[in-house]
Amino acid sequence: MQKIILTGDRPTGKLHIGHYVGSLKSRLKLQEAGNYDEFFIMIADAQALTDNADNPMKIRSNILNVAMDYLAVGIDPKKVHIFIQSEVSELTELTFYYSNLVTVARLQRNPTVKQEIKLRDFNESIPVGFFNYPISQAADITAFKANIIPVGDDQLPMIEQTREIVRSFNRIYGDTLVEPKELLPDNKACLRLPGIDGNAKMSKSLGNCIYLTDSKEELKQKVFRMYTDPLHIKVEDKGHIEGNTVFTYLDAFSSEADFAKFYPEFKNLEELKKAYQHGGIGDMKLKKFLFEILNQILEPIRQRRKYYENHLEEVYEILKEGTKYAEQIAAKTLEEVKNNMKLNYFKNKQLLEEYQEKFN
Ligand code: TRP
Numbered sequence: 001m002q003k004i005i006l007t008g009d010r011p012t013g014k015l016h017i018g019h020y021v022g023s024l025k026s027r028l029k030l031q032e033a034g035n036y037d038e039f040f041i042m043i044a045d046a047q048a049l050t051d052n053a054d055n056p057m058k059i060r061s062n063i064l065n066v067a068m069d070y071l072a073v074g075i076d077p078k079k080v081h082i083f084i085q086s087e088v089s090e091l092t093e094l095t096f097y098y099s100n101l102v103t104v105a106r107l108q109r110n111p112t113v114k115q116e117i118k119l120r121d122f123n124e125s126i127p128v129g130f131f132n133y134p135i136s137q138a139a140d141i142t143a144f145k146a147n148i149i150p151v152g153d154d155q156l157p158m159i160e161q162t163r164e165i166v167r168s169f170n171r172i173y174g175d176t177l178v179e180p181k182e183l184l185p186d187n188k189a190c191l192r193l194p195g196i197d198g199n200a201k202m203s204k205s206l207g208n209c210i211y212l213t214d215s216k217e218e219l220k221q222k223v224f225r226m227y228t229d230p231l232h233i234k235v236e237d238k239g240h241i242e243g244n245t246v247f248t249y250l251d252a253f254s255s256e257a258d259f260a261k262f263y264p265e266f267k268n269l270e271e272l273k274k275a276y277q278h279g280g281i282g283d284m285k286l287k288k289f290l291f292e293i294l295n296q297i298l299e300p301i302r303q304r305r306k307y308y309e310n311h312l313e314e315v316y317e318i319l320k321e322g323t324k325y326a327e328q329i330a331a332k333t334l335e336e337v338k339n340n341m342k343l344n345y346f347k348n349k350q351l352l353e354e355y356q357e358k359f360n
Contacts, residue, residue, distance in 0.1 A: 006146035008042030011062035015069040016209040018193040018202040021252045022152050024073045039080045046086040050130040072305035077318045083326035090330035094139035101168040112157045138162040143330040145178040173340040198227035198245045223291040228283045239276040246286050253293050262292040
């Protein structure tokens with residue numbers, strides 16, 4: 001069985017460290033392990049339009065930004081095909097055919113869509129395209145016969161929906177599509193990183209994100225503004241870990257090597273947590289430590305990003321090449337899909353011959 005990895009992001013803004021720890025880092029690990037036949041990363045502009053139809057410039061202005069973020073973290077275009085969703089029109093065609101295999105009730109039950117509808121205050125005015133996007137995501141995945149999908153846990157309902165579509169399709173039209181499986185990040189703290197204000201969601205509109213492009217100064221300011229433990233007023237006070245954003249970030253980012261390098265009084269996070277709960281560790285000290293860790297991660301990313309900002313044409317060509325490749329693969333799958341659905345009228349005059357047999 002071939003190993004085909006596919007994942008993607010909506011280009012609605014710059015990527016932040018929640019993306020880094022939740023998905024980009026595991027993509028890098030997969031890339032370096034090299035244990036796959038194909039690896040695709042899709043910039044999901046068509047999906048982003050499903051709830052931004054009135055703001056096409058928002059999507060357009062983030063295409064190269066997201067691509068540069070990928071390249072800056074170390075995604076290597078020689079090992080990974082980066083492509084733009086809307087440029088692979090086969091995906092919309094597949095979506096149309098798959099939509100016959102899904103009921104309205106099934107879409108209404110999708111927990112992620114349900115939550116997003118609430119979040120966006122659509123009420124009764126849900127765009128059909130938005131409502132349908134799980135079907136379009138099934139097209140994204142199956143067009144490449146991808147079977148390994150590295151995503152956050154909020155995407156599980158999409159993968160489940162895709163598996164159902166694959167099963168229905170194969171049952172009705174014969175074995176054609178491949179069932180995908182999600183690949184979740186292994187560190188629980190990475191599943192969803194809160195914003196610096198402790199809000200469960202990092203989002204541009206809340207102004208609580210640390211971006212991959214933040215300068216050292218911006219990073220420092222944000223880390224020092226972070227929400228900690230409101231009951232921990234004096235250094236001697238007993239501190240609380242639960243709901244303390246700095247500790248959530250340390251859970252996600254710190255390693256024993258970081259302790260040895262930046263905080264040698266402690267061997268690991270367990271020891272630091274104990275000491276903090278006991279009292280005697282100031283929040284400033286924690287924040288300084290977290291800043292050093294994050295800055296160490298972001299510094300090489302900033303440098304590579306600078307390079308690509310100065311070589312935009314290279315980024316543009318990478319996307320063009322990746323998209324051309326992706327389109328060829330998707331076209332092959334679409335052809336198989338249509339063949340198996342008996343939609344191949346002009347292929348080898350087959351339809352004509354079938355009629356001739358009947359009438360002659
Ligand atoms: N829905 C994903 C997100 O919002 C983006 C996405 C679109 C995707 N198509 C995909 C992810 C296919 C994995 C596979 O982040």
